Amino acid sequence: MKTYKEIVTEFSSSCAAHLAIKSFAEGALDYLDASSQNILYPYVFLRPLTSPGINLDANGVSGTRSLTFELYSLDVPKLSDASPLQIKSNTEQYIYDIISWFNLGSVQQTEWITLNNTTPVDEAFNDRAYGWVAVLNVNDTYVLDYCAFPSLAQQA
Numbered sequence: 001m002k003t004y005k006e007i008v009t010e011f012s013s014s015c016a017a018h019l020a021i022k023s024f025a026e027g028a029l030d031y032l033d034a035s036s037q038n039i040l041y042p043y044v045f046l047r048p049l050t051s052p053g054i055n056l057d058a059n060g061v062s063g064t065r066s067l068t069f070e071l072y073s074l075d076v077p078k079l080s081d082a083s084p085l086q087i088k089s090n091t092e093q094y095i096y097d098i099i100s101w102f103n104l105g106s107v108q109q110t111e112w113i114t115l116n117n118t119t120p121v122d123e124a125f126n127d128r129a130y131g132w133v134a135v136l137n138v139n140d141t142y143v144l145d146y147c148a149f150p151s152l153a154q155q156a
Helices: 004-017 029-035 084-105
Strands: 023-026 043-056 062-075 113-123 129-143
Touching: 004 023, 004 043, 004 062, 004 084, 029 043, 043 129, 062 084, 062 113, 084 113, 084 129
Parallel strands: 023 043
Antiparallel strands: 043 062, 062 129, 113 129
16 A cells, blocks of 8 residues: 555656656645746646545455545646647646556556546636646555554564
């Protein structure tokens, strides 16, 4: 099982390896808006939403942990006559590239990330940014392990 920090690091690594994506960040929605003025575009932002927890198997020991995120893929036209249509086309592809990084590349687990839906973003941040927001589930195996429970009794 990957920790939350390891999952975010994987997203960051996928964006760093991508030839078009210039910056990545993670956090609450307020951070996305506040940081929009001082970043390099195209920009990918990961916002945690929910975790339904662990769906344990019949033995009650192992199962699947799911985390739900919004993944923003945004860009700003470089010229006043640049096409928002082309930007939306590019930024949508970046989302699918990142999913491929996880499911077919780095993590190499089919359906490690599942895509729930995508929604276009038009003129965000004072009419500047265009792109998409995708709702993703990150699904990872999880095994309950009492041996790893940190306690004073184990120190003796």
